[in-house]
Amino acid sequence: MLQYNTKQEPLRMPEYGRHIQQMVDHCLTIDDRDERNLYARGIIDTICRLNPQQRTSPEWRAKLWDHLAIMSNFQLDIDYPEGCSITPEELNLRPEPMALPPRGMMRRVYGNNIDQMIDAAIAMAPDDPDREEFIILLANHMKKLMMTENPENATDARIFKDLAEMSGGHLRLSTQTTKLREFEILEAPVSKKKKRKR
Known part of the structure; x- marks a missing residue:
């Protein structure tokens, strides 16, 4: 009679398949420690x-030993290589939640990096020769x-107005004195393949 996988115990790591899981289950039944290690x-x-x-990747081999422990439900008593000892607690650890930026973005289209670049431009000394060039570069990127x-x-x-608003009036450019680069939107190339008749 056929044995369906839906009636069997779920795999702990499905990417390795049921045969590898059966090998791990058999390894758990071996009494001799040396034979079990082998x-x-x-x-x-x-x-x-x-x-x-x-x-050939040593990191990948170390990960395999951790996966072996997971597939055995941490019941396999063998001599793991050094640095390969994952615990059930480590497996269930969740990463710390990421903190949101302290202030909301004024213009979502520009993103948080532009806010940080504006702060960096404000922090530059007014007599710094690179400041004006940096502000123009920033405005071009915003455009x-x-x-x-x-x-x-x-x-x-519009870009100069947004820059002035986002910087609290610290960074001002004029359309009379500054001209930003012109960008064009490139469309994806159209495929030249002909459709086959059926």
Whole structure:
């Protein structure tokens, strides 16, 4: 009679398949520690043969030993190589939540990096020769970002107005003295393949 996988115990690591899981389950039943260690190394070698492109990576081999522990539900008592000892607590650790920026973005189209660049430009000394060049570079980048989202509003006057608002009036450029680069939106090339008749 056929045995369906839906009626079997779920795999702990499905990417390795049911045969590897059965090898791990068999390894748990071996009483002799030396024989169990040898069998566990055989399981790792089998997985390496299944994925030959990553066979030489030492980090990947260390990860396999951790995966072996996970597949055995941390019940496998063998001599793990040094640095390969994952615990159930480490497996269930969640990363710390990322902190949101302290202030909301005034113009979402520009993103948080532009806010940081504006802060850096404000922090530069007014007599710094690179400051004016940096502000123009910043405005050009803002125009490029605006072109991707809203090309109709990507005028120099709009960019200068947004820059002044976002910097609290510290960074001002004029359309009479400064001309930003012109950007054009490139469309994806049309495929020249002909459709086959059926």
